[in-house]
Amino acid sequence: MSFITGTTLLILCVFLILHTFDLTLWKHLKVVVTVVGIGHGVVLYPIYMVMCFQFWIKSHIHVAVLILMLFAGFVPGLAFYMEHRVRLQLCSSGATVG
Helix, strand or coil, X not given: CHHHHHHHHHHHHHHHHHHHHCHHHHHHHHHHHHHHHHXXXXXXXXXXXXXXXXXXXXXXXXXXXXXXXXXXXXXXXXHHHHHHHHHHHHXXXXXXXX
16 A cells, blocks of 8 residues: 555656646646545545555554555655565564554
């Protein structure tokens, strides 16, 4: 779920950067930004938050990691990094989720 949420956030940021360079491009990107923005903010991020809380409860990781995981839905690229770090942390500790 973090990959999907992170990808939609990166798409929104790329379109924002494109919008700052060419303001006429906004006419063509408005529908895509609206669909991806609503998809990220209204549908995907709340599901991601619920999944993070479920994962936190089952895996008994530190609360700071949970906060960083939730923050990853706001910072472009952080979701991919947090997914990698949490996977490495769980593999090194030998913990199983479930």
